Amino acid sequence: MTFSLSNQCARHFCQFITSRVPSRQTTLSALFTQAAPSSASSTFHSNSQLQQIRGAQTMPMMQSAQDSTASALNDLFDAEARNMLTPTAIVDQLDRYIVGQPEAKRAVAIALRNRWRRQQLPGQVRDEVIPKNILMIGPTGCGKTEIARRLAKLVNAPFIKVEATKYTELGYVGKDVEDIVKDLVEASVSLVRQRLRERMAAATAEKAEALILEGMVGKHADKSVLDAFRDMYRCGSLDEHTVSLDLPQSDNKKMNFENGIIMLDSFLRSDRAFGGSGKRQENKKQMKVREARAAIEEQESEKVMQSDFVTKEAIRAAEEDGIVFIDEIDKIVDGKSGRMGGSVSSEGVQRDLLPIIEGSVVQTKYGNVTTDHVLFICSGAFHKAKPSDMLAELQGRLPIRVELKGLGANEMYRILTEPDANMIKQQQALLATEGVDLEFTDAALRALSQAAETANRFLDNIGARRLHTVLERILADVSFSAPEKVEEARKSGLERFHYLVDEKKVAEIMEPLLKKQDLSRYVL
Ligand SMILES: Nc1ncnc2c1ncn2[C@@H]1O[C@H](COP(=O)(O)OP(=O)(O)OP(=O)(O)O)[C@@H](O)[C@H]1O
Numbered sequence: 001m002t003f004s005l006s007n008q009c010a011r012h013f014c015q016f017i018t019s020r021v022p023s024r025q026t027t028l029s030a031l032f033t034q035a036a037p038s039s040a041s042s043t044f045h046s047n048s049q050l051q052q053i054r055g056a057q058t059m060p061m062m063q064s065a066q067d068s069t070a071s072a073l074n075d076l077f078d079a080e081a082r083n084m085l086t087p088t089a090i091v092d093q094l095d096r097y098i099v100g101q102p103e104a105k106r107a108v109a110i111a112l113r114n115r116w117r118r119q120q121l122p123g124q125v126r127d128e129v130i131p132k133n134i135l136m137i138g139p140t141g142c143g144k145t146e147i148a149r150r151l152a153k154l155v156n157a158p159f160i161k162v163e164a165t166k167y168t169e170l171g172y173v174g175k176d177v178e179d180i181v182k183d184l185v186e187a188s189v190s191l192v193r194q195r196l197r198e199r200m201a202a203a204t205a206e207k208a209e210a211l212i213l214e215g216m217v218g219k220h221a222d223k224s225v226l227d228a229f230r231d232m233y234r235c236g237s238l239d240e241h242t243v244s245l246d247l248p249q250s251d252n253k254k255m256n257f258e259n260g261i262i263m264l265d266s267f268l269r270s271d272r273a274f275g276g277s278g279k280r281q282e283n284k285k286q287m288k289v290r291e292a293r294a295a296i297e298e299q300e301s302e303k304v305m306q307s308d309f310v311t312k313e314a315i316r317a318a319e320e321d322g323i324v325f326i327d328e329i330d331k332i333v334d335g336k337s338g339r340m341g342g343s344v345s346s347e348g349v350q351r352d353l354l355p356i357i358e359g360s361v362v363q364t365k366y367g368n369v370t371t372d373h374v375l376f377i378c379s380g381a382f383h384k385a386k387p388s389d390m391l392a393e394l395q396g397r398l399p400i401r402v403e404l405k406g407l408g409a410n411e412m413y414r415i416l417t418e419p420d421a422n423m424i425k426q427q428q429a430l431l432a433t434e435g436v437d438l439e440f441t442d443a444a445l446r447a448l449s450q451a452a453e454t455a456n457r458f459l460d461n462i463g464a465r466r467l468h469t470v471l472e473r474i475l476a477d478v479s480f481s482a483p484e485k486v487e488e489a490r491k492s493g494l495e496r497f498h499y500l501v502d503e504k505k506v507a508e509i510m511e512p513l514l515k516k517q518d519l520s521r522y523v524l
Helices: 009-019 021-030 045-050 061-074 081-082 088-095 102-120 123-128 142-152 178-217 223-234 265-275 289-306 307-323 346-358 392-397 410-415 423-432 442-458 464-493 504-515 517-523
Strands: 002-006 041-045 136-137 159-163 242-246 257-258 262-264 282-289 324-325 359-362 367-370 377-380 402-405 436-440 497-501
Touching: 088 142, 088 159, 102 136, 102 142, 102 307, 102 377, 102 402, 136 142, 142 159, 142 377, 159 178, 178 223, 178 242, 178 289, 178 307, 178 324, 178 346, 178 359, 178 367, 223 504, 242 289, 265 436, 282 289, 289 307, 307 367, 346 392, 346 464, 410 423, 410 442, 423 436, 423 464, 436 464, 442 464, 442 504, 464 497, 464 504, 497 504
Parallel strands: 136 377, 136 402, 159 324, 324 377, 436 497
Antiparallel strands: 002 041, 242 282, 257 262, 359 367
């Protein structure tokens, strides 16, 4: 079995050998069949020779892996970072992604801060404080969902968006309103799992490293040897090398969860087993280092994923931090006829939604979930019905009303150019992967925004979503032919293909389309 060492690693390793372990120099140097700094890689034989260097002491790495895992789990939702999120800081963050709509941003920032304030209160008062839910009123595509979604992301809150029209009065065919809470818990479970994975990444990597190195150099290897192997492991030189590992059984017992503190019993037990003191079924496996790393990391995170901690934390996060965005609430409001979609009473759906928004307990497969402190953000255009047509009780539960403005050409231009990772940057990044340098003149961006606004006026007003269709239209040619264009450019000695979108190009593509409204209905 052979494995490769990159130049850098080889140099690193040689320096290490000569500077730190002169007594082992001959043995370790003999492992290299080739260590010329100019060669692309160095090769040395492994398994049998590795046996020669197995020696003295093992590093106390297990303990540090456990410590970092425990701390990763205990600060899963960045409590410290949340403390810093004042309303001003929240609005500043939202400004990075959403153009304008200052009132709506302020309203959600206050709602979020109120949540934090509530969590600082002593138990009894805390339970009395109910969230002030929000009603966003504004045309389609003006940023209502985006504000709520970004807000949730900012604080890692479980978030779901639902369409009010999907829910029907109890007893009718359709989704049951309780599904809202069930979906929220599912979102919360996914979020907790994802956060755990991210948080445990360092700890599981550390654990994998410790186990693999132990498998390679033995439990009693000299510290200097272990350090040398760690250097090689970290620069990937051992990836293709085979290691024999005593993997823990995957059916580890679930972790316990008591008083909000995770008991890492089973985790520690499995570590002890690796130290040789625990009694455990033998499960020796030969595998490549890179496979072993993936297997250990997966197994370590699965141990936590299957624990009670995930469900308990998911329910807590849904109850305390959950945000439910109910879109098209105006579609279940019809003051005059009291009918929705010709079949089910809109008032009935509103009545069904009420207990969820007011606060009730819903049974889910993960356990009971109380909705008292879930933040509900309802939204609608309210072109026909008015907010005052809603059931009085529902109106009372949505005390914060904010109006969002429709988007004109100027806002469209800002949406195109201002947010982090805006549409233009995205397109440039996509085409750059092919070797295309995409450039827009400022006049082209203005013309494009104007065309989007005109299309919204003549066709349906779909807000900023129109920018996507217009931009796709303008870039359709270069998107299709990018590989060939780059090839041609390279043949003529250029590294990359430059594609300029100027005002003229926008006019050439958009003007004929905007003149033929029948056609633009399909392509824009
Ligand atoms: N003010 C804005 N700033 C930045 N992007 C925006 C803005 N308004 C809309 N967008 C973009 O347009 C798209 C649609 O926006 P969003 O989903 O927020 O619409 P909405 O107001 O919730 O409408 P609907 O009720 O139809 O869902 C999203 O991709 C969003 O990023």
